[in-house]
Amino acid sequence: MSSPTVVTEAVTTTIDHAADTKGRKRADKPRRKTSFKLFLLISPFLVLSFLFAYYPLYGWVYSLYDYKPALGLSGSEFVGLQWFRLLVSSPTQVDQILQVLTNTLAISFLGLATSILPLLFAVLLNEVKITRFRNAVQTLTTLPNFISWVLVYMIAFSLFSSTGLVNDILLDSGIITTPVKFLDTDQHVWLSMTLWSIWKGLGWGAIIYLAAISGIDPSLYESAKMDGAGRFQTMRYVTIPQLMPTYLVLLLLSVANLLNNGMEQYYVFQNAFNKEHIQVLDLYVYNIGMTGNSLSMATAIGMLKSLISVALLFSVNAFAKRVRGQSLV
């Protein structure tokens, strides 16, 4: 607040104190009215926020029922913790959920393991001194981030299906005699999903590091040069260490999101062949809830997932607070 305002406020306070109680009440009333009017102006939006973020939490009670949409909640049977017990006691259910968890964590860890790539991309792109070339690369590699997973799947389909471009070329050149099934296969599902994520997100992920590089104090580079550091030493001992704080923040956030892979990517790539290894938690919840009609079981699993995710976020945040003295969120 600028100093003139402070002075005005001080003056007002003095006047307020000088005035009698009756006068003060009279002065307060319109102020309180404005204050509430301001709240009323935003209240419709608060209602929307409540409806789409808070109110659905009430839907967690469906996990305690054997919910049948046709009967409504009141007509459905209350089963207590049956679904949660089933999750840990029914062998088929346990097997299924373990497989789903394995997929979820495997894909998430592959994501964590490759999360350094955007940083390296940025460091290497920074070594490109031709501005036009650098801008062109940035534009082209960022584009995939802005298309939908449906379109990514369309691209995958036209390039990698059994009649797709890659198979055509391999067949034409005589390297193979029967088409390779890149998409309709249960092999390397986690890896191919990770590769598609990288294809889509690498250039975009690098932007934040490129911006961070432009913020590095030039004197660091000057002293590195004085000390006789070459190009690689400068990259290794100046640029990369300077980017580490940004990298660690993003890494911690992805740890908090270990269970949240989203479902869109896996849904569009899902087929009868790869189903076992592509089903991550989000997709599993959709599959059993929306197509399998086990709405209550799906709610129970989704609820556990949400709770664990929030707990992870809190832990990661507390960790960041202790280590860097600053919270993430």
Place this chain on the structure above:
Amino acid sequence: MTTTHTEHKPTQVTGHTRTSGDVLFSIVNYSFFILLAVLCAYPFYYLIINSVSANDLSALGDVRLFPQGFHLSNFEQVFHLQGLPMAAAVSLARTVIGTTATVLASAFLGFMFTQERMWARRFWYRFVVITMYFSAGLIPLFIIMKNLGLTNNFWVYVLPFVVQPFFIVLVKTYVEGMPRELQEAAEVDGASVLRVFFMIYLPNMTPILATVAIFAAVTQWNSFQDTLIYVTDQSLYTLQYLLYMFINQANSLAQAAQNAGGNLGALADAASTQTPTSIRMTVSVLVVLPIIFIYPLFQRFFVKGIMLGAVKG
């Protein structure tokens, strides 16, 4: 940040003598980025050249580097496909209406949350922002939407997107950087809060609102999951959803192709008769073209947006 790209001047001090190692590194480095750029761009190019090539050739997979038998009739013919004109209209409508709603709401709330006089301002701000960090999950959300009458309803594409905490934080940060005196001066003249917002703040927020608009529009245009979950009524299908169906339903697509061709009667020849491939390619191009055109123009806003977001955490 005023130029189209992240403004990063080469930070290294140049001038030292270039060793052969340096030259080798440059060659490898440039080649690496050329390869990456091609890997990212070629798939788009592939879709485009196939959508404008002779349909019998594209169906055989013979169009790889350049268009062959160039024609543009596919773009007219796909609109004879059942459901496609409607889907295009729905996609366009949700993008325009949804984006407008998101931008106005973000601007208004971002501004209002800077109003210190508001009753319990900090509480309500947190009430909104905290929703970024949790989700009830897909099924409860589906049931609630159903109870609210929002399944098979166009407004399911708009209403859940109106209040978006991330955008509100962006705008609020921006407004906090604007001079306070603007509002004080106007209020001395007797302007109401709404008047101050619409006449003074809104017109001066365009840079941040452009960022929000682009993000919101891309999200709306690309959205697929909400159609999948909340919509069974075919008249509410979006282009993205239709494309997904076209990729997966080869048989019904061939049928649709015939129907679309039938409209042209005797005019149809092998090069312009619709095939499943030509339909998929053309619809894909319809879906991606707006993004490709808009994207380079607005790249600077993206960059600005992600930077502001990063600063706020």
